[in-house]
Amino acid sequence: MRKVVAILGPPERWVPLCRPYRQLADFVCVSPIRAQPIDDANFSLFLVDLFAGRFEVLVVTCPTVIESMVHMARGRKMLDRLREAVSRTEMVVIGERTSAAATHHGLRVASVAPEATTDSLVGHINRLPRRGTMALLRSDQGSPQMVTDLETMGWKVEQVSVYSLLVDEGEEMEGLLDLLEDGGIDVLAFPTPAHAQAFLVQMEGRDGKENALMLLEGVAVAAMGRETRERLEEYGVHVSLVPERADAESMLRLLVSKVEEI
The missing domain is CATH 3.40.50.10090 (Rossmann fold)
Known part of the structure; x- marks a missing residue:
């Protein structure tokens, strides 16, 4: 069964980068914030x-x-x-x-x-x-x-x-959270601390912190950079994937190299 990787970043940035890897996984790109x-x-x-x-x-x-x-x-x-x-x-x-x-x-x-x-x-x-x-x-x-x-x-x-930075609670984010609650996401990837923070705020507002953390237990979480990882871990999220370099290409290469192991 194909894995689903959700990237919590702007689609206009991430969708083109994901295209070369779409035969390996299904990618969902949604930003929880807008500027x-x-x-x-x-x-x-x-x-x-x-x-x-x-x-x-x-x-x-x-x-x-x-x-x-x-x-x-x-x-x-x-x-x-x-x-x-x-x-x-x-x-x-x-x-x-x-x-x-x-x-x-x-x-x-x-x-x-x-x-x-x-x-x-x-x-x-x-x-x-x-x-x-x-x-x-x-x-x-x-x-x-x-x-x-x-x-x-x-x-x-x-x-x-x-x-x-404003929290974006649009239909796309609602759809992603629905998919997460239904067990339809295998990997969540966060490019920045701001994206992580906005996502956590929306999850907690919808499910409460305890339930939000329980939902994330069955998902592999990736963070781009030390600050993003630390923000997630401060909340109580276990981060299992961090690229050596904090850039989009390194993040994607890490995700596709690990997706079959998840």
């Missing part, structure tokens, strides 16, 4: 500071930051000014997907952290030869540990929340 740009006065003030050259470094934590920045700058008719200001500033991004999103929108990337994890990004930034003021561009739910780690190494960090 909404925080289009407020704080972003306008960030642009003023950026245009004035206040930041030595811009740190971009995911492709959603790029998309949100571009959307809000375009709405202000300042996209060209954003591009010009970024070209004069050292912009450090996390992972190749974020780099590709920036390049697509004409934003110059100075360097790329090799893995899509906070640890990789912080280590990469702290290897830069100088210190100064940075704008840390991310969601409104970013971990304070990253700020602490950077400030400890001498950076002055200004956090700029450019998007908010």
Whole structure:
């Protein structure tokens, strides 16, 4: 019987990556969260500071930051000014997907952290030869540990929340939870702590924590990166699969290599 692998991430990202492996398993890709740009006065003030050259470094934590920045700058008719200001500033991004999103929108990337994890990004930034003021561009739910780690190494960090993560309780998530309750999922894979958190919130709201954990006992759980694994384990979920590298391809290779053993 074919195994069913559910990936709790955006379908537009994961479905194309899963296609080469569809002869090995059935993949279901659903995101428990959606992003909404925080289009407020704080972003306008960030642009003023950026245009004035206040930041030595811009740190971009995911492709959603790029998309949100571009959307809000375009709405202000300042996209060209954003591009010009970024070209004069050292912009450090996390992972190749974020780099590709920036390049697509004409934003110059100075360097790329090799893995899509906070640890990789912080280590990469702290290897830069100088210190100064940075704008840390991310969601409104970013971990304070990253700020602490950077400030400890001498950076002055200004956090700029450019998007908010909202729980998506749409029909697709309801269908996935129905499938899980019916025993129709063999593997659950979580790309980020935010996806894990949103999924757990929805499961607990629907079944209660005790029942949610019981449902997960019969499922192999995969986590991409240390932070995602730790978030799941803090809740009480047993994580059995973690790829050596925190990237999508490594996650998929691990899943398909283990799916027949599950």
